Amino acid sequence: xxxxxxxxxxxxxxxxxxxxxxxxxxxxxxxxxxxxxxxxxxxxxxxxxxxxxxxxxxxxxxxxxxxxxxxxxxxxxxxxxxxxxxxxxxxxxxxxxxxxxxxxxxxxxxxxxxxxxxxxxxxxxxxxxxxxxxxxxxxxxxxxxxxxxxxxxxxxxxxxxxxxxxxxxxxxxxxxxxxxxxxxxxxxxxxxxxxxxxxxxxxxxxxxxxxxxxxx
Numbered sequence: 754x755x756x757x758x759x760x761x762x763x764x765x766x767x768x769x770x771x772x773x774x775x776x777x778x779x780x781x782x783x784x785x786x787x788x789x790x791x792x793x794x795x796x797x798x799x800x801x802x803x804x805x806x807x808x809x810x811x812x813x814x815x816x817x818x819x820x821x822x823x824x825x826x827x828x829x830x831x832x833x834x835x836x837x838x839x840x841x842x843x844x845x846x847x848x849x850x851x852x853x854x855x856x857x858x859x860x861x862x863x864x865x866x867x868x869x870x871x872x873x874x875x876x877x878x879x880x881x882x883x884x885x886x887x888x889x890x891x892x893x894x895x896x897x898x899x900x901x902x903x904x905x906x907x908x909x910x911x912x913x914x915x916x917x918x919x920x921x922x923x924x925x926x927x928x929x930x931x932x933x934x935x936x937x938x939x940x941x942x943x944x945x946x947x948x949x950x951x952x953x954x955x956x957x958x959x960x961x962x963x964x965x966x967x968x969x
Contacts, residue, residue, distance in 0.1 A: 787811045789949060798834045798949035805862075807835030807896075809920050810946035813957035817918075818842070820967045821892075828883040828890040828907065831897025832869060833859060840864035843892070849882035851898060874898045883907035891966045895919040901930045908937060914966040916959055923956035934960050942969060 784790045788800035789811075798808045806814055821842045829836060829848040836859075839846045846867045850856045851874035860869060872878035880902045883890065889912040895904050896918075904917065911917070917939065922928060934941075939960040948955050961969045 787947070787949075789947065792949040796950075805834035805837040806949065807838050807920075808833070808949055809835070809918075809957040810944050810948050810955055812946040813918075813944040813959070816942075816944060816959075817967070822966055825891040825966055826888060826912075827892045827894065828886070828910070829894040829896065830882075830900070830903045831894075832856065832863075835894070835896065836867055836869075837862060837864065839892075839894070840867045847883075847886065847890075849879060849897070851879055879903075880906050883910050886910060889915070891915050893917045896921075900927060904931075905933055908934070912966075914964050916961045916965050916967055916969075918957065918959055920957050921955060922958040923954075938962050940969075 786801055788802075788806065791801055791803060792799050795803070798806050800806050809817075823842070823844060825843045827839045827843045827846045829839065829846060832848040832850040832855075836846060836848050840863060844866065846864075847870070848867065849870045849872055851872060853871060856869065856871055863869070870878075870882055872882060880899055883893065883903075884906050890910055891912050891914055893904070893907050893911055893915065897903065900919070904919065908917065917934065919927065919931075922931075922943070923945075939962055942959040942961065944957050944959065945954055947953070959967070959969070961967060
């Protein structure tokens with residue numbers, strides 16, 4: 754292994770070379786441990802063992818996985834590997850998807866506690882899918898199309914302990930139109946970092962109020 758070879762010679766190499774070597778090994782280790790390398794190889798968001806994970810920032814995934822109560826109800830705009838991930842951790846997951854071919858590709862891998870609705874992306878059925886539900890949700894995931902409208906139409910459906918998880922919140926047109934969340938009493942926990950598949954920094958933000966299901 755490259756790591757073992759480096760450990761054997763690190764005591765005799767000059768500091769500049771040592772610094773470069775350690776940085777290179779740290780990056781490789783991080784990318785391997787998070788599953789980034791495997792995600793690139795398989796073309797999908799997975800962890801190091803090949804299990805599906807959300808396409809959120811790695812700090813957000815790590816923060817969430819230790820805090821999700823098993824009794825939460827989740828509503829998600831946009832289905833995919835994240836839906837499987839939520840399905841293994843939540844009591845119930847409801848998701849709305851606009852792409853039928855994508856739905857047919859991934860639906861068979863969904864856990865039994867996942868309910869999927871198909872709706873055209875430009876329709877009221879899509880942006881109002883959470884608002885029209887009979888039940889309240891503890892976690893609202895904004896990760897599909899028309900994200901601002903979807904969030905605006907859905908936050909009244911959150912339970913008293915409800916939180917919003919908004920992926921790709923680094924995009925200015927999301928940030929500039931999100932004031933309604935602050936007006937509704939939400940605080941933001943920004944979780945910057947790398948994401949599966951992509952070699953750049955991104956932002957997944959969690960919006961929460963004083964009483965919330967994540968213990969913030």
